[in-house]
Amino acid sequence: MQAFLISWMNLFRYTDSVVHNGLLTLFYGWSIFYFTRLFIDLGKDLKLKRVSLKRRISQLISVFIINVLLGSFLLALLQPSFFKKWQFNGWLFNDIMLGIIYGVIVVTFIFMLRSLFKKNKAGVKKSIQIYTMVFIVEFLVATFVMAVFAGAFSRIVFEQDAQTIVTKNKAGNTISINKIRQRIPNGRSSSGISTSMTYFLISAVDLKTGETTWTKHSKWQEYLIGSTKEGLFTVDSKKERVYFIDETTGKISLTEQEWIEKIPELKDNLSYQQTDYAIIDELSIYFYGLDGRYYKVDLKTKEVVQNPDYEKIVDQHNGFMKEHRNSLDTQKELAALEKLYPEFFDLEIEPSMNEQDMAFVVYKAKRNSKEKILAKVSLKKAQIFWRTVLEQEADDEEPVMLFKENNAVYAVTGRKQYKIDEQNGRLLYLYDYQYNERQK
Incomplete structure (x- = not known):
């Protein structure tokens, strides 16, 4: 309720929008003119005793409320976010x-x-x-x-449903592929628990321009495993099938049946559990077969090799994020950073992005803050090279996904993807997954 009142009051403040400021000026001008006339008429009526003061006051209050409501509606209607x-x-x-x-x-x-x-x-x-x-x-x-x-006028929550996949499409453009979860609040259950409708979308963004390459409707049990020479390898656990998605168009480029026709040894041995697969490079797929053995598929030679040592690759790949963020080396780096920067709360780091004595970190400036900050800092002394504020959903406590590409740092917070200059921290663009378009 408090947030609603604040946003409502903000409608009556001047901003950098020409349309909003023009309409607000008309509203204030009309209100002053109209109420001046009413007060003049009130003075005449009281002088001539044509109407009671009580009746005129109730009329003034009614007119005031109607003007405020109509003004609020028009001001809200002409907000850029409303049309979006x-x-x-x-x-x-x-x-x-x-x-x-x-x-x-x-x-x-x-x-x-x-x-x-x-x-x-x-x-x-x-x-x-x-x-x-x-x-x-x-x-x-x-x-x-x-x-x-559809949650058009309520607070919709956007969350990253899988790791960001960075690859090149057939046109040679580097793209990021994210599966985003959208939650639209739709009430409460009889036990008082908040309920929501959930939708999924896979979105590919050109990292250089920030433009949408393609989008594809998805579902909960559709898992993006990784990028290969055949396309984006995907497992659909619900429909029990695997397939490859063309990274240029977002359409299925190779079905399971077509893949088996190319490599007959795969028949009746493909699992539909996403944790049974690992992709380390674009030419190989490691998997745990239905026969209880571990295999590597060479996508170039179409050869299938069985080796029990592949179990380590599959297990390490699927436990990577958890082990990566909680490894001993990561914990040591966190402890060192917390000592250097005691003012950082809820510190997050991405060790793979560290360079010599520099690191990229995400933190909160205050305890329980809803705002996260991305910063480039020194690992040797208390020195912050630059910092950028990241917008994140109020109830989203998921770690910010960070990756680097061509002298730029990218941060995915669920709804937003930031491209930031690695050297000076300047925001190069902001991509919004709610509207699937570049915002800045």
Whole structure:
């Protein structure tokens, strides 16, 4: 409630938006003019004793409330973020709902045009009034539907569902591929537990430009294992199938059946558990077969090799993130950094990105803060080279995913992906997974 009141009050403050400031000036000007007239009329009425003071005061209060509500509605309507919520953005349910809403509006508009051509002058005026009311009702109903079912006006939570995969597509462009989870609050259960609708989307972003390469609707049990020469190897545990996704288009480039036709030794031995696979390079896939043995598939020679030593590769790959973040070396680095920078809270590091005496860290400036900060710091002395504030969902405590590519540092916080200049910390662009577009 407090957040709502703050955002509502902010509508009546001047910002850097020309449209917002212009409308706000008109609102203030109209309010001053209208209330000045009311007070003048009030003075005349009291002088002539045409109306009671009590009645005039109640009228003033009513007019004030109506003006504030209408002004709030118009100011909110013309916010850039409001219009964005009425755009197709790649998220399945959002796009379906918008398609239905826009379809209904188009059909209504067609009926209106047909009706106007059949009416006389008096009938046209009446029809316009009727259809204006119909459009207003449709807008209000659509707003309600989008708010309840698609979360257009509620706080939607975005979380990273898997590790970021960085690879090159057939065009030679370096892209990042992320599977993002979207949670839309839709009420509470009878036991008081918050409930939500969950959707998944795989999004590929050109790291150089920050533009969307492709998006693909996904589901909970669709797992991205890694990038290979055949494409993005994927396991669908629910439908019990494996396949490769073309990293240029986002479409399936090689099905399980087609893969088995190329390599018959794989028949009846492929698992549908994502933890049974490991990809170290683009030419090899290690897996734990249904026969209880470990194999390596050479994608270049189409050779399948069985070796019990591959168990270590599969196990190490699947436990990498947990062991990586909790390894003894990582804990030692964390302890050293906490000693150098006692003002850092909830410190996170990515050891693989450390260079000589420098490290990239994520921390909070205050305990229980909702704001995280990415910084480049010295490992030898208390020196911060640069820092950048990262926006993160209020209830998202997942670690920030960090990686480097071509002298830039990338940070994925769930909804946002940042590209930051490695040398000076300047923000190069910000990608928003809610709208699947570059924001800055």
